[in-house]
Amino acid sequence: MKLAAGVEWALHCCVVLSRATAPVPGARLAELHDVSRSYLAKTLQSLSRAGLVSTTEGRDGGYLLVRPASEISVLDVVRAVDGTEPAFRCTEIRQQGPFPTTGEACLSPCGIAKVMHEAEQAWQTSLRQVSVADLAATFEATSGSAALRQLSGWLAG
């Protein structure tokens, strides 16, 4: 099981954007995290399609959070970037082979799929309980409030 690398970037970008007032260009975000601007754009597009960030084109354009950071959960970001496909996909292999299960038993999802699905729900529930605002608050606590303020100034300049 592997999560897309862009998830980490997207989360960091959202934290930065939570402190931004004016649109932040993708190039600036890329420079800040030292990643390729072109590839980061792909990730930001995912956030845009999911309705998490708004894009402003033209000069002085860039990205901005649509909702308040407190109303954006980590799960929202993860699902936007990594997709909503479940990690476990039951192929119902029981229906193959010399002893296929009867149709009736296959109508209800097989026990394995059920267990895997419940685990994924637990994972999502855990991510849903944390918002981008919470992350930003954690950063302020560990890095000091001056850091984000300094960063905001750099974004503006």
Place this chain on the structure above:
Amino acid sequence: MKLAAGVEWALHCCVVLSRATAPVPGARLAELHDVSRSYLAKTLQSLSRAGLVSTTEGRDGGYLLVRPASEISVLDVVRAVDGTEPAFRCTEIRQQGPFPTTGEACLSPCGIAKVMHEAEQAWQTSLRQVSVADLAATFEATSGSAALRQLSGWLAG
């Protein structure tokens, strides 16, 4: 996020093996699930390396569970096949760019990594609570106890 396809096969194989008394050849397991024997062997090797199944070579050889099915959790199987690498790998991109976080703040894992790690723990906890024996019991309940008995006979013959 995507789980390896072999996880599903491995779980089904473990359920079957939980009802087996004699070693079951990989070819038989492959035929039962209608998958490639060679590729299924790759998955079974993972289970063997993890110490979940024992292998018997030579004639009448095959695979057998080492521990009782009630002492093998779904998480054991998933970790054996899919690996123990965490889905989220923090690359500490904060240390890059024009505003790297101070060394002190980086010693402790960053808030994002912490959240993702906790979610993964929740996922694992959910999978740990279900054993292979539980899965087998579910199958007996849905498919009827006759199904697994019939299957055992086929495995022996």
Place this chain on the structure above:
DNA sequence: GTTTACTTACTCGGATAATTACTGTCCGAGTCAGGACGG
């Protein structure tokens, strides 16, 4: 002074390669069961 049109530079977006991991396949080394032979 105000309005208007233009130029300019900067933005995002989608289409396009390179790499990595996963999926699938093959053949060889090792081993146990069964049978034949000799005692």
Place this chain on the structure above:
DNA sequence: CCGTCCTGACTCGGACAGTAATTATCCGAGTAAGTAAAC
């Protein structure tokens, strides 16, 4: 009748291609601000 040896075939294990997805990159379409000119 029993023990030993041999044969044989079947088993798993690791090494080898094919394919799909992720990662990374490029260039073009579109837009808003700034500027200069006309009214």
